[in-house]
Amino acid sequence: MPPSVRPIADPALTPRMTDARAPMLREIEILDEYGARRRIHIPAERPLTVFVDKREIVTLMTLGASPEMLVLGYLRNQRLVPDLAAVESITVDWDVGAAAVRTREGIADIEQRTARRVVTTGCGQGTVFGDLMDQVGALRLPGPELARIRQGTLAGLLEVIRQQDSIHRKAGSVHGCALFRGTELLCFVEDVGRHNAIDTIAGWMWLHGVDGADKVFYTTGRLTSEMVMKAAHMGVPIVVSRNGVTHMGHELATRLGMTLFGRAANKHFLCYCGAERFDSEPLPEPASVRVVAGG
Template identity: 75%
Template sequence: MSVPGEALPHPTVAPRPRVVGAPRLTEARGELLREITILDEYGDRRSIHIPAERSLTVFVDKRELVTLMTLGAMPEHLVLGYLLNQRLIKRVDEIESITVDWDVAAAAVRTRAGVADIEARTAKRVVTTGCGQGTVFGDQLEDLNGIHLPEAARARIRQSHLHRMLETMRQQDSIHRKAGSVHGCALFRLDAGQPELMMFVEDVGRHNAIDTIAGWMGLHGVDGVDKAFYTTGRLTSEMVMKAAHLGVPIVVSRNGVTAMGHEMATRLGMALFGRASNRHFLCYTGFERFDSEPEPQRPAVRVVSG
């Protein structure tokens, strides 16, 4: 239920053609917000919105793979990006179709030739630090030396362009602004005159949001070499790893970074920005990708003793 006359926020997506051999997708977008009545500290009853979290069980060729807790904004893209980021598929044309049915809370993935060794590749499951718990199958976290950015990923970012990204996100109509309790991720193109917002999506966890963007990038043949990610969530090793898998060399977070995320980004030559809000930020790694335009130093506060 929504408040009469109030427009509900939806993902921001730049229109692009799909790649040849792209899978068929349903468009089973769910209700993003739900209206409830609360009692506040003043004893007043009023209506507010909360995110409409739901479960989505993913079946690959009729084999149950995983259950994702999601907002349901772009579930088919989420499933596609999840399969790509888990390295279960290499290209989107390996998938024939993804059908999401909210009546049974399931996503049916049909591949063209099956997923090789799926039993062995999904036997080991690592629960990560994701909001709602992210998951990594296999030995991805043990094979970090096998992760590399593409040679073409030479993107740089100017401080003024970083400010423009942050201002774009500040002005974005969002579920978080209306209801809180969600994370958002955005993809920006940096080779334009100013950073261009290509996609923005929110979900109950930051891993879902970046997986959804990964699915959209794969579906439309968008590479990451001249792009930057923005996320509201912290930059853990898995978030850095997913950005690197997509070839995105610059990641900006409203939150901070973990030691493992910092180490991975340093080795890969990625630029990580954290605590980024308004005109404030911290550049943790990748100084060589950053064209600093320093703010004027604040005048020292003079303390006058009594």
Template identity: 75%
Template sequence: MSAGSTARARPLAGRKPFLTAAGAPLTREIAILDEFGERRGIHIPAERPLTVYVDKRELVTLMTLGASPELLVLGYLLNQRLIASADEIDAITVDWEVEAAAVQTRGGIGDIDARTARRIVTTGCGQGTVFGDLLTALDAVRLPGAQAARIRQGTLHGLLEVVRQQNSIHRKAGSVHGCALFRGAEMLMFIEDVGRHNAIDTIAGWMALNGVEGADKVFYTTGRLTSEMVMKSAQMGVPIIVSRNGVTAMGYDMASKLGMTLFGRASNRHFLCYTGFERFDAEPEPQRAPVRVVAGG
């Protein structure tokens, strides 16, 4: 994980919550037998459960690598709209011996039973879950200051090159998704987890803890752009999303309604801009000459 020290921030209204720093080993080495009959060691992601308790009430179990579990929990609560800001949290304590995160709020969460009674299992890797009518609450979502957000094609290329050079768990062990927050082509934070929804929640937690606003930022993910990912980016105030993967119809419709810009199939110098063309300053690549196939005699 990396964070830039110059990211524009707004101070929290109160004191920051206390967070433990209970990062866990991200990979584990196992012995495998390959197609050549050779036995050798490889690394695999160390997925583990983390049960979240809010004011001693069990809320949910998240399957995670555990890179920054406290930020994951904070971002999860924010993106589920169970809290409005980090100011509402007094402490988040993670203990891997009991695989639990204890959240202590400053004033409780009102109507938590009713607000978490209805669960929707999403298409998120590792089986994401959202509570209530979160995915349909578009009218309440605002993107303050995002009208001025723009991205140049050259900046997009630079962003993708930074991601390409990132030393990642995926290169070593595979089976994870990566997410990053950018200002221009500067990477402010990068995180990997077994599910892309965990990774974006961790970034949301980092932003909230450090008072970082999203209007001038770009969110990058290796995962597909589903309605869940689009909604979470919008709740973080980030209007521009770049994905190495594609977009679902529901994600497309949601981004169109919210006025967001989506890039998909983005890798190296290739991309597709699905929505929000008005934010994109295109610098088109020259068209390649068609390859002529000559029949051999």
């Protein structure tokens, strides 16, 4: 936990949790195009079935870097529990590939609330429950006067990500998500799907009482409606992606007054919406290339 993150206000209301981390890489032998056999690392994807008060909710495909935070963030982003104090414990057992969540008072109407699932465009088939989009009107994010980002800060943030040691560099095949305050990296998570990575960060924020109003969320994945919605539920108004944005993601972010940056790498970016939060510091136009006849 970074020293800038405040401790939990009331430890008595903090869920009891295991620390069941699993190895994130596996070594295998491959045959390459030159006929050479060699050993490489690949991400260690594994299933984690979540049970809430002994009721099976969902199976998540994950690397298992921080499964308790993933489950906590999933509960938060699905709005299955009202607050942190509602969760008594989260126990992860990799021998059976299960996470057992115990709540203090149960979840009212859990059968009806989890009956309507929507399989999203997320890697590994992210899942949201059908009534979440109906909650968008209740979300309130800080205005442009309170939450802003300078172009220089955006460039600095992207440089921090570029230098981050990652599973992707070693093995590929994963998505990364990060939470920033300015150019300070607060939390970085990689998983087989961007939904798992954002849910893990949401759980980390919830557990440590981190507010999203002055933060920036970064993802390597595309900005679909469900990714935008999860960032909004986390209270983060500025989202940056190395990838692009879908029509529904753009529409939802515009409706919520969020700022979306896509195709962001090095000093390049596209601001898709929410430019009123952005303090532009334009780069000089590249010199045009003159074509000399006969050259």
